Amino acid sequence: MNPIEQTQAEGSIQLYSRAQLAELLSVSESTIRREERAGLLRTVRVRGKVRYRESDVREYLKAA
Numbered sequence: 001m002n003p004i005e006q007t008q009a010e011g012s013i014q015l016y017s018r019a020q021l022a023e024l025l026s027v028s029e030s031t032i033r034r035e036e037r038a039g040l041l042r043t044v045r046v047r048g049k050v051r052y053r054e055s056d057v058r059e060y061l062k063a064a
Contacts, residue, residue, distance in 0.1 A: 014054040015044070021052050035060070 022029045032052075035041040040063070042056040 015046065015051040016054070016057065018050060018052070021057065 016024065018029050018032050022032050025032075032041065036043055036050075041052065041060045043050045043052060045051070
């Protein structure tokens with residue numbers, strides 16, 4: 001079970017920073033930014049910082 005599926009199974013809502021998401025997906029932060037700019041990966045802002053909802057990341061992975 002990957003970390004995203006594990007969090008989903010636990011029933012909690014997870015937000016990832018760009019660095020956390022890049023590490024989780026084994027890509028660079030630049031890749032995350034590029035996908036975001038292309039409209040493929042949705043973001044939310046929390047206190048002015050960009051975060052990625054686990055549900056949005058799952059949708060992104062399904063579409064990839």
